[in-house]
Amino acid sequence: MSATPSVVSAAPADPVDILRTLIRCPSVTPAEGGALAYLDAVLSNAGFATHRVTLTGPDTPDVENLYARFGTRGPNLCFAGHTDVVPPGDAAHWRFPPFEGAIHEGVIYGRGAVDMKGGVAAFIAAGLDFAGAHGHDPDHAELPGSISFLLTGDEEGPAINGTEKLLRWLADRDERIDHCVLGEPTSRATLGDMVKIGRRGSLSGTLTVHGRQGHVGYPHLAENPIPGMVKLLAALKAEPLDGGNAHFQASNLEIVSVDVGNPAFNVIPAEARARFNIRFNDLWTPDTLAAEIERRLRAAAGNEVRFTLAFEARSSDSFLTAPGEFVDLVVEAIAAATGRRPELSTTGGTSDARFIKDHCPVVEFGLVGTSMHAVDESTPVGEVAALTRVYAGVIARYFALFGR
Numbered sequence: 001m002s003a004t005p006s007v008v009s010a011a012p013a014d015p016v017d018i019l020r021t022l023i024r025c026p027s028v029t030p031a032e033g034g035a036l037a038y039l040d041a042v043l044s045n046a047g048f049a050t051h052r053v054t055l056t057g058p059d060t061p062d063v064e065n066l067y068a069r070f071g072t073r074g075p076n077l078c079f080a081g082h083t084d085v086v087p088p089g090d091a092a093h094w095r096f097p098p099f100e101g102a103i104h105e106g107v108i109y110g111r112g113a114v115d116m117k118g119g120v121a122a123f124i125a126a127g128l129d130f131a132g133a134h135g136h137d138p139d140h141a142e143l144p145g146s147i148s149f150l151l152t153g154d155e156e157g158p159a160i161n162g163t164e165k166l167l168r169w170l171a172d173r174d175e176r177i178d179h180c181v182l183g184e185p186t187s188r189a190t191l192g193d194m195v196k197i198g199r200r201g202s203l204s205g206t207l208t209v210h211g212r213q214g215h216v217g218y219p220h221l222a223e224n225p226i227p228g229m230v231k232l233l234a235a236l237k238a239e240p241l242d243g244g245n246a247h248f249q250a251s252n253l254e255i256v257s258v259d260v261g262n263p264a265f266n267v268i269p270a271e272a273r274a275r276f277n278i279r280f281n282d283l284w285t286p287d288t289l290a291a292e293i294e295r296r297l298r299a300a301a302g303n304e305v306r307f308t309l310a311f312e313a314r315s316s317d318s319f320l321t322a323p324g325e326f327v328d329l330v331v332e333a334i335a336a337a338t339g340r341r342p343e344l345s346t347t348g349g350t351s352d353a354r355f356i357k358d359h360c361p362v363v364e365f366g367l368v369g370t371s372m373h374a375v376d377e378s379t380p381v382g383e384v385a386a387l388t389r390v391y392a393g394v395i396a397r398y399f400a401l402f403g404r
Contacts, residue, residue: 013128015388016108016381018042019121020101023110027083029157030061035083035117036151039124043068043149046131053169055154055161063154063161067170070131071146075178075402077395078148079123080163080356082155085112086373093375106381113379115372119183120151122366122384126391144403147395148177155352163352167359178402179326180362181394182353185369186345191383192338192390196364197327198320198346199353200248200279203286204312205293207232209305213270222268226260228305229272233258235300236293241280247320248281248346251289279349286315316354320346321361329401330363333393337386365390 027033036052044050048068056062069076088098088111096102098111112118127147134143150170154162170177188194209229214222236253244250257275280289290311301307321327323344335341342365356362367387371377 013125013132015121015125015384016103018124019108019113019118019384020103020110022083022117022121023101023108023112024099025083026099027085027112027153028087029084029155030063030153030161031084032064032153033083036064036066036153039083039120039149039151040066040068042124042128046070046128047135048131048149053166055165055169057160057165060158060160063152063157065153065162065166066151067148067166067175069146069148069175070127070134071143073143073404074145074176075398075404076146076148076176077398078150078177078180078360079127079183079391080150080180080352080362081116081120081123081183082152082162082352083112083117083120084153084156085115085117086156089375095376098377103381107378108381108384109376109378111377113371113377114185114367114369115377116184116366118379118384119185119366119387122387123181123183123391124149125388126395129392130395144399150177150180152352159352164355167355171359177356177360179398180356180360181330181391182351182356182362182364183366183391184351184353184364185366185372186348186364187342187366187368189368189370190340191368191386192334192340192342194345195327195330195334195342196346196348196351196353197323197344198247199318199348199350200251200281200346201284201286201316201318202350203278203280203289203315205276205278205290206310207274207276207297207307208309209272209307211268211270211272211306214268216266216268219268224268225270225272228301228307229258229274232297232300232305232307233274235296236276241278241289241292242283244281245283247344248283248318251278251280251284253278280318281346282318282320285317286311316350318346319354319357321357321363325401326361327363329397330365330394333390333397334365336393337389
């Protein structure tokens with residue numbers, strides 16, 4: 001833990017400068033790359049109490065995380081995100097070096113510019129301005145509440161030693177988060193056009209159809225598992241899982257791999273395996289969905305196809321942050337800064353919101369995500385500044401509504 005007396009600055013924090021510094025930290029999962037060390041120094045110098053927490057687990061890399069808080073009283077508004085990034089690929093294919101943070105014609109380039117160092121830079125800048133405005137109050141007695149930052153280096157990796165465990169670490173210290181904004185790149189085409197108020201769940205499984213290996217010239221002495229696999233996969237896809245509802249699109253099952261591991265033309269394989277993933281809405285739980293998948297397979301298999309089915313242990317539930325005061329204030333902050341009222345969405349993949357929702361209401365909002373994970377990942381400088389204004393507006397509205 002580190003905390004130093006508040007340092008008041010008349011000039012507002014520069015989110016673009018923060019972003020360029022973060023991009024220059026090569027924090028490819030699970031490497032910290034200097035990103036959290038930099039933020040720790042910036043925040044502690046501004047009066048935040050900071051905690052660098054290294055979390056571990058079997059068969060997974062150790063991961064550094066950061067929690068920082070300004071204020072000691074509730075309510076505690078938390079901004080969450082990650083500083084780890086995916087690998088840049090071949091740097092020669094980039095217009096500018098991926099860890100340079102180059103600015104060209106009003107656009108900043110670099111790995112993590114969108115996902116999600118841009119969001120981190122924007123909410124850090126907004127938080128620094130909040131702290132600067134209250135820097136005359138070292139005891140925090142006059143604060144309407146607290147703001148905090150929860151940052152992980154494990155979101156792009158296995159997501160085991162990051163946000164989920166850091167939240168448990170906070171709970172063990174009786175540290176309460178009342179509401180959270182996750183700075184993932186949720187905007188679809190224009191900053192402010194979409195905010196995530198929930199996510200579908202995710203369930204992955206492996207289907208194995210068992211046969212008996214043999215020579216293709218003597219099929220009566222073997223049992224080919226491939227026709228059975230085709231039959232079972234067709235049964236899984238024959239009927240929609242559901243039609244969706246007011247807040248969630250329909251659940252979808254996608255077959256992502258089919259393999260028999262057979263390099264020979266004259267051998268009937270012994271087994272066939274298929275892997276699938278289901279993104280599901282709140283009409284299902286992982287247990288009810290698994291039961292439906294098994295029901296479909298058994299009905300299709302009858303007494304003709306021998307199979308086993310295994311589901312991955314790490315599934316995630318769907319969740320919804322119901323529209324209300326917190327969602328409304330985020331929407332109003334977005335509208336005030338961008339002139340757009342965002343669509344309330346639950347689309348897309350999973351995020352660390354799936355862990356945060358077990359502790360407090362969470363809403364996701366950030367930059368336009370079209371270039372995330374791509375070569376020449378980039379974002380306009382003006383949108384980083386506008387996102388900072390959104391987050392500052394969230395802070396102001398939050399304490400006007402919920403502050404003590």
